[in-house]
Amino acid sequence: MNLTTAEALLIWFGARELAQVSVPEELAPVSGELMRRTIGGESRDDFSPTEIAAADAGLLAIERAIADASRLMESHLALRHALPLTADQVAQSPLPRLCGAIARRLLHRERVPEEVQKGHAQALEWLRELAAGRIALPGGGVTGVGAPAFDAPPRRFDDWTLRGFV
Numbered sequence: 001m002n003l004t005t006a007e008a009l010l011i012w013f014g015a016r017e018l019a020q021v022s023v024p025e026e027l028a029p030v031s032g033e034l035m036r037r038t039i040g041g042e043s044r045d046d047f048s049p050t051e052i053a054a055a056d057a058g059l060l061a062i063e064r065a066i067a068d069a070s071r072l073m074e075s076h077l078a079l080r081h082a083l084p085l086t087a088d089q090v091a092q093s094p095l096p097r098l099c100g101a102i103a104r105r106l107l108h109r110e111r112v113p114e115e116v117q118k119g120h121a122q123a124l125e126w127l128r129e130l131a132a133g134r135i136a137l138p139g140g141g142v143t144g145v146g147a148p149a150f151d152a153p154p155r156r157f158d159d160w161t162l163r164g165f166v
Contacts, residue, residue: 022058
């Protein structure tokens with residue numbers, strides 16, 4: 001399960017940056033507008049087939065980076081939580097944004113600006129803290145390996161059923 005989307009990366013990091021870092025170097029660069037339309041599934045009729053092919057390759061690279069980042073994160077999450085996480089667990093947590101930071105770092109390959117490297121390092125540190133049990137996902141405690149499970153029948157004795165016995 002991917003923990004973020006290309007649409008989210010578009011909102012957080014912008015079409016121009018995604019176009020610059022996702023399109024393979026052997027293909028012609030594409031405009032931010034074309035990348036925005038490609039990610040958004042909008043019409044690209046006013047672009048050439050070569051530009052559209054390059055944008056499609058860029059989107060594929062973005063989706064690969066998201067999948068790789070999600071797998072890396074799940075390797076940390078699996079130490080404390082049952083996988084796959086629910087959509088609510090993901091939505092109520094910082095996981096989408098952290099996955100975006102890791103995917104962004106993967107897209108930058110060798111040319112990594114300090115801001116991108118810093119976001120990547122912070123995401124990995126958060127994952128290490130989560131795996132160590134020093135922080136938890138919102139909306140639930142430990143649910144995976146090593147978590148106690150409680151299962152019992154309903155209570156038979158309570159104040160109501162014992163009211164005649166004093």
